[in-house]
Amino acid sequence: QTGSGKTAAFLLPILSHLMVKGVESSAFQALKEPEAIIVAPTRELINQIYLDARKFAYGTCVRPVVIYGGTRTSHSLKEISVGCNILCATPGRLLDIIGKEKIGLTKLRYLVLDEADRMLDMGFREDIENLLRSPGIPSKEERQTLMFSATFPSSIQSLARNILKPDYLFVVVGQVGGACSDVEQVVMEVEEFGKKDKLMEILQETGSERTMVFVKTKKKADFIATFLCQEKVPSTSIHGDREQKERETALRDFKTGQCPVIVATSVAARGLDIENVSYVINFDIPDDIDEYVHRIGRTGRCGNIGRAISFFDKRGDDEQRIARSLVKVLSDAHQEVPAWLEEVAFSAHGMSAYNPRSKFASTDDRQRGESRKDFSTSGFSPSVAQAEEED
Numbered sequence: 001q002t003g004s005g006k007t008a009a010f011l012l013p014i015l016s017h018l019m020v021k022g023v024e025s026s027a028f029q030a031l032k033e034p035e036a037i038i039v040a041p042t043r044e045l046i047n048q049i050y051l052d053a054r055k056f057a058y059g060t061c062v063r064p065v066v067i068y069g070g071t072r073t074s075h076s077l078k079e080i081s082v083g084c085n086i087l088c089a090t091p092g093r094l095l096d097i098i099g100k101e102k103i104g105l106t107k108l109r110y111l112v113l114d115e116a117d118r119m120l121d122m123g124f125r126e127d128i129e130n131l132l133r134s135p136g137i138p139s140k141e142e143r144q145t146l147m148f149s150a151t152f153p154s155s156i157q158s159l160a161r162n163i164l165k166p167d168y169l170f171v172v173v174g175q176v177g178g179a180c181s182d183v184e185q186v187v188m189e190v191e192e193f194g195k196k197d198k199l200m201e202i203l204q205e206t207g208s209e210r211t212m213v214f215v216k217t218k219k220k221a222d223f224i225a226t227f228l229c230q231e232k233v234p235s236t237s238i239h240g241d242r243e244q245k246e247r248e249t250a251l252r253d254f255k256t257g258q259c260p261v262i263v264a265t266s267v268a269a270r271g272l273d274i275e276n277v278s279y280v281i282n283f284d285i286p287d288d289i290d291e292y293v294h295r296i297g298r299t300g301r302c303g304n305i306g307r308a309i310s311f312f313d314k315r316g317d318d319e320q321r322i323a324r325s326l327v328k329v330l331s332d333a334h335q336e337v338p339a340w341l342e343e344v345a346f347s348a349h350g351m352s353a354y355n356p357r358s359k360f361a362s363t364d365d366r367q368r369g370e371s372r373k374d375f376s377t378s379g380f381s382p383s384v385a386q387a388e389e390e391d
Helices: 006-021 043-056 073-081 091-099 116-121 125-132 154-163 192-206 218-230 244-256 289-296 317-332 339-345 348-352 384-390
Strands: 036-039 064-067 086-089 110-114 144-148 183-189 211-214 235-238 261-264 279-282 306-312
Touching: 006 036, 006 043, 006 086, 006 110, 006 144, 036 043, 036 091, 043 064, 043 086, 043 244, 064 073, 064 091, 073 091, 086 091, 091 125, 110 116, 116 125, 116 154, 125 154, 144 154, 183 317, 183 339, 192 211, 192 218, 192 279, 192 306, 218 235, 218 261, 235 244, 244 261, 279 289, 289 306, 289 317, 317 339
Parallel strands: 036 086, 036 110, 064 086, 110 144, 183 306, 211 261, 211 279, 235 261, 279 306
Antiparallel strands: none
């Protein structure tokens, strides 16, 4: 379940085991051989994991390092050269460093794939396969492999059967794919041309409380952020077309309160743990219920109360596709379901888009007796990353 603390769930045991079993100082060795590698799909998420690892490892002999694209490779190599026990990396940069023979894998004890479904959805399947075929990497029987995600569709479980030990543990915390009960969810019927006025109305009520506004495209993220600034609401934006430094500055301004409103595409929807986000506003509702759950999971984290407001245009195609799944998520989280939303959900259009077999997959496929299949990304909805590029 989103917001349940899975980053600490893998970092703390890894650090504990490394300190008990001991780590080797590699500062004077040309080839660095980390004992743990953590892979995540986006720069923001992997940097956040690294900051947590650095915080937890403070005062110990364990040295975490982070590497990701969008920065000079020489900077990554310099960080690694000082020593590296826990390597936090995005898939592309990790393979790049392995290819330059600056990282060895023979001493790898722990391999963590965070947001595994998102990695496949963003097209990192081949990178994951190449990593698992890298020279020197211990077999799955000789290492501990962990896969984490807030959603676990069958395509991800078939990947698990390929890369984990046959008797792997399937652990469910809370309701997989479900929205945290600490988030109050409100769905408002708003036509497209009325969204800006409704957004301003809400932001005037919330004052300076930290708010994330999600939109569908990169252009709209910049457009809405500019509109809000013109209306004297300090805002910034984050999306895939912004330079890495711009993205880091936007997140810093949001976290420090300099800009209490951040307008984002899906690049910020997954995994980011920003303290005290009071509101999430879906200016554009996603067409995929997984994405909805991840977005609203940016608030109401770790026992805090949050509020998620979604603008719903009954004539929109995305709204029609998500309506019935949205009713189920609201009902499961004991939230109020507007009568008009139920009508949309159970109309002919709403029913035609409903998949009775939920993608959330909160049960272990092995218990359902499903036959082994080669893992593939079939069954995934078109990635939001692709949707952004289309604009």
